[in-house]
Amino acid sequence: MIDTHCHLEQRDYSSDRQEVIEKCKRELQAVVTCAPDPKDYALTFDLVQQHPNFIFATAGIHPQYAKRFTEEEIGQVMHTLKENKDKLVGIGETGLDYDFIQEKEWRSRQQEMFVRFIRFAKQLNLPVIAHIRNGSDKESENAFEHAIEILEQEAAQRVQLHMFGSRPLLKRALDNGWYISTNAIVLRSKNYKKIVRDTPIGQLMLETDSPWLHPTGAGKAGQRNDPTAVRAVAEKIAEIKKTSFEEIDAATTKNAIEFFGLKI
Numbered sequence: 539m540i541d542t543h544c545h546l547e548q549r550d551y552s553s554d555r556q557e558v559i560e561k562c563k564r565e566l567q568a569v570v571t572c573a574p575d576p577k578d579y580a581l582t583f584d585l586v587q588q589h590p591n592f593i594f595a596t597a598g599i600h601p602q603y604a605k606r607f608t609e610e611e612i613g614q615v616m617h618t619l620k621e622n623k624d625k626l627v628g629i630g631e632t633g634l635d636y637d638f639i640q641e642k643e644w645r646s647r648q649q650e651m652f653v654r655f656i657r658f659a660k661q662l663n664l665p666v667i668a669h670i671r672n673g674s675d676k677e678s679e680n681a682f683e684h685a686i687e688i689l690e691q692e693a694a695q696r697v698q699l700h701m702f703g704s705r706p707l708l709k710r711a712l713d714n715g716w717y718i719s720t721n722a723i724v725l726r727s728k729n730y731k732k733i734v735r736d737t738p739i740g741q742l743m744l745e746t747d748s749p750w751l752h753p754t755g756a757g758k759a760g761q762r763n764d765p766t767a768v769r770a771v772a773e774k775i776a777e778i779k780k781t782s783f784e785e786i787d788a789a790t791t792k793n794a795i796e797f798f799g800l801k802i
């Protein structure tokens with residue numbers, strides 16, 4: 539099993555990060571950690587160097603931080619990423635988050651930033667990790683549509699739709715050859731179960747988004763999650779797809795290795 543989306547840089551792991559990684563090494567084939575904030579890049583790159591062929595990294599600017607960076611600063615961030623390309627297997631998470639960003643003008647900034655990162659990923663010959671979330675009001679339910687339009691306009695080919703939650707747009711995403719990764723939300727949400735049901739095994743990957751989304755469903759103040767929870771996700775997928783855990787394990791591992799080009 540491979541966790542293709544987690545956040546090992548988070549403070550939640552600061553007291554026992556090495557122990558968590560050792561536990562992951564006993565149970566998983568690899569971990570892809572995602573640095574969503576430039577302040578976390580250094581720690582993430584260190585982890586990659588300390589655990590070669592096991593910890594892999596993606597990095598970008600999370601769409602929720604769209605207000606924090608000027609055009610010029612984004613350019614500087616990209617420069618840093620380019621210099622550390624040897625420690626990266628993907629660009630992101632990037633995308634659209636209409637829950638965090640409500641103002642129209644800031645949403646268009648978010649869209650511009652998304653376009654820039656998609657182009658940057660192409661330039662570096664790396665896949666894109668897309669985070670897409672709708673806002674809570676009726677008018678903010680088009681983040682998925684906007685994000686898919688942007689990815690199509692940019693002719694993005696290697697795309698991981700992290701925690702993808704839009705059933706109406708699933709077929710379109712799959713027809714584009716993109717990958718869906720799902721986490722423990724699939725243990726509880728009917729919507730996500732149906733997304734897994736309707737996604738071919740060849741386009742599925744496992745993730746946890748840890749330290750968040752513990753399989754028990756405990757909220758923010760609840761239990762800390764870690765990458766080994768992909769087991770619970772794989773077991774649930776096997777149940778939904780009426781197949782064995784072993785088949786899901788083998789297929790999702792193969793998909794992740796190919797998608798990210800992991801050297802394990």
Ligand SMILES: [Zn+2]
Binds near residue numbers: 545
């Ligand atoms: Zn994430």
